[in-house]
Amino acid sequence: MSLLTYHARTKHRPQRYAAGPETLDWDAQPDPFRRYAGAQQVALPLPAAQRRTPWAALFAPGAIPPAAPTLESLGLLFELSLALSAWKQAGPDRWAVRCTPSSGDLHPTEGYLLARGVAGLPDGLHHYTPELHALERRASLAAAPGTAPALAVGLSSIHWREAWKYGERAFRYCQLDAGHALGALRYAAALLGWRLHDLRPGHEAIARCLGLDRPEDFADAEPEEPDLLLAVDFGAPVEVHWQGLHDWQGRANRLDAHPMYRWPVIGEAARASRAQAEAPATAGSAAPSTSTSTSTSTSTSAAAAATAPAAAPSAHADAESLxxxxxxxxxxxxTARMPAQRLWPLLAALQPRRGDAAVLPWDALPQPPAVQAVLFAHRVDGLAPGAYLLPRGADGAGDGALASLQAVLPHLDWQRVAEAPGPLWRLALHERLPAALRTLSCHQALGAHAVFVIALLADLAPVRTEPARYRALLREAGLAGQVLYLEAEAAGLAGTGIGCYFDDEVHALVGLPAEPVAGAQWQVLYHFSVGQALRDERIRTEPPYPHRSPASPPP
Incomplete structure (x- = not known):
């Protein structure tokens, strides 16, 4: 099965939704936490509550000097990316929320750490368990006297966590979630003065480095699909060799003892989209045969990013609380509205480059930007209700995307919005846009009541010859969602990712043709809504780690 066939098969339609479970037993929901029984644990510190870093400092070159790799800094890295942010309770129901958003709060993404030379942490592979904010030691690393400290972070997906609720569409959501997690890690790394480099060693090498190719450690537990392996650059040139893992310990827990459905098409899409090993875009190399190695020295592009002007932050909040x-x-x-002047910084944050340099958090992506944004403005004072294109690229035209979309959509307005500080093109005015987006967002009020909605779309035609590009596009869309989440919070608003929409009907609203035109096949990958959130007073908020800290979480 081709990935374009999978994408078409998993579209929601007004007449029928993508194949999914006919019923859900909420009392039998899969365990939200993966654990490795028998693995030694190292508790991580929780330093975020004692820090107050201005949100703007993350975007100011040199404002945050690189921190040393210690248990304290690792604690902050995970606390502000993959950790719990609070517990919620409504009546008898209690559930955790995390710093990283997830489709349906199901959290299929797992985090791993490869570490060498960190005091108090054995060299080797560790699984991060957000339930305890601790590292579970999975394997030891062969000794290498005199080696400088080195770190790499791995991400994987447990497809069943999403498939339990969403069926065949779950593979899409897992990749969107991986993009959110990548963004969360990049922001957290910036608070430490660190950068992340995607090593791109290929599927087999990631599986080997993260211990996901060991069936004896999973038995009847749900498998994990390797996603990413990221080298951590904390300022000093380091040559890292993640080989010689031994003394394996821990067995994965089973999350769902009695699954009611099977969705084999998810595994087919995963296998079809797996990446082969390739040289990373930044300095260093990946050797998939027996090891993964990289030099995390500051590259020319990193130096350029350090001098590039950053987008103006939306507010002066402290990053840790935000x-x-x-x-x-x-x-x-x-009824909420916003002035256009508050919108411009949010749109600017979606731009992946300033001049020739990639900027936070887009510098974590190894490939050029390929996802474009269509803005549906509902109640933005100074901007007429309608659809607008935000080309994402250094040249103001989405690096060719603008010309491609103009060729596909010649009948639209294509008027440049003079008031916008960056490139923004009006496609069409829509007086009844909120009602239309409510219907097209699977009848969710989140589409109608938002101040604005952004649809993230990409040309899927290259996926025919580059199957791994499908994952990359979905992850980039997820990363854009993470940017919008945090920028909305910084602007005093709130956001929600919308994965449920009627794909082809949204295309029709934008004007996209049903069949490829001029070799392009533009498809919507993700929706994101921003507005003024209404708080549900019936839900009580509790601290994320009450047994370890008396501090209350942010509301």
Missing amino acids: IRRRRSAQRFDP
């Missing part, structure tokens, strides 16, 4: 209080809005105030 990240920990991020929530997916459940309801929006349908």
